[in-house]
Amino acid sequence: MLCNKLFFPVLVVLSLQALDYVESSRILAFFPAPVKSHLIIHTAITNALAERGHQLTVVTTVPLIKTNPRYRHILLDGCSIPKDYFSEKINEAQPFYRQFISLTEFINDCSNVTLQHPKMRKLMAEERFDLVILGYFFNELHLGLGAHFKCPVVVSFMVQPVRLINHFVGNPLEGAYVPNLLSAYEQPMNFWQRLKNFLINEAFEPIMMRLFMTNQQKAFYDYNFPPEKYPSLEEMKKNVSLVLTNHHFSQGPIRPNVPALIEIGGIQIKEKSDPLPEDIKSIMDKAKNGIVYFSFGSNIQGDVLDRSKAKIMFDVLSKLPFTILWKWGKTDLPGQAPNVIYKTWLPQDDVLAHPNVKLFVTHGGQGSVVESLYHGVPMVGVPLFGEQHANMVNVEKKGYGRMVEFTTMTEENFDRAVNDVLTDGKYRQNVQTFAKLYKDRPMSAKETAVYWVEYVLRHRGAPHMQSPAVHLNKFQLMSLDVVGFLGVIIYLVIKFIKFFVVFVYSKFVRKLKNKKE
Structure with a gap:
């Protein structure tokens, strides 16, 4: 009897906790890149969340490969990859920088078009959401959706994290032993590989981003999210609560990750295959x-x-x-x-x-x-x-x-x-x-993604998970300001010692010498 009396209250408590855990949230999943392979990764996350009972609105610029009756899908037309785009890139063997220039021009224009689409304007005017999941493909200006709906932002990325993704959550680059994705190097790197990796991380990538993407993205951001009503783009980059990256450490490279970056490599793979046609x-x-x-x-x-x-x-x-x-x-x-x-x-x-x-x-x-x-x-x-x-x-x-x-x-x-x-x-x-x-993982990629998205929802953006590095500039991150300060102190101490030695010599040693003479 005592066991039965204890069992019922415990069951009630556990049931209430479970209800809190699966509480349905309104989620906007915004996947603007017109690339089907990216969509496969992103929709694997939304499918898993839909199974949990969340109310999802999925916005894309290409049709879904497989529709899901559990959520609403909105298709934005007017943003598609030109028919000859891939043909030129593949068959002409263009160098990376030329591919990057044409790609960023296309992304910038496409990013702006999606926000100006009548369906998107209507959505932004009439609806509210508890969370935005943003499919990231160098489309920073869409981070403004988090400010518009006054909710946390989760970024979904289709490969191992690159510089910009790391920057969102303060993830360290660790270029001395973590190869840049563009370098195609394996760990450990020799001196010359580390030199090239350093130049890619600290010169090539930042310059290319600054010249061909950042300024235009900022201009489009200010146009769609006016500064008198919304935080700046730089502020919104610091508003990313979580990054889900389609990568797993077992693939390499080995690197440290901050708590707000979660690896979900292989999330698109079904644990049990569907029957073939x-x-x-x-x-x-x-x-x-x-x-x-x-x-x-x-x-x-x-x-x-x-x-x-x-x-x-x-x-x-x-x-x-x-x-x-x-x-x-x-x-x-x-x-x-x-x-x-x-x-x-x-x-x-x-x-x-x-x-x-x-x-x-x-x-x-x-x-x-x-x-x-x-x-x-x-x-x-x-x-x-x-x-x-x-x-x-x-x-x-x-x-x-x-x-x-x-x-x-x-x-x-x-x-x-x-x-x-x-x-x-x-x-x-x-x-x-x-x-x-x-x-061999403690949780499947799908379970991991769902857990951490719901964690962000439960804790209202989980600000406690944010790395302090997000709020530091380059000089502060490298402690160059501290090193510079200590350098000045050491310089002043040396100057003082030198002055003191000269002073003592002139006042006492020279006098003693003169007396002896």
């Missing part, structure tokens, strides 16, 4: 020797590739004794062969989970690499732009696959890479060993 399942099940899966991501269709390079890849793959499952597109096929099956779309996560997949030919995007690692599938990577080169350098150095440069690809070097990975068992062994390591 019947036609794809039949193809994969019946492939006697196995499947080679080919996809260059959600943004690259085959018809944007240089025809000669596409023909090289087709000629190599069509000769293999494997079934080639190739995500290509609707037109301009590189060739026809009995073992090559083209599809305009494939459920990549579910395909890679199939035990018959022997090799993944990929562009090396972060999402694709992570999914391949998670499912233990070795890779041949052909990086095209962005962080893909750094991703594939890491894959090759860790022994998870091989990399072939797109611009210098020949039939010989592509064939050598493909057959090396298919025939040498070390690649599959290495990647499957890592898969076990990658999955």
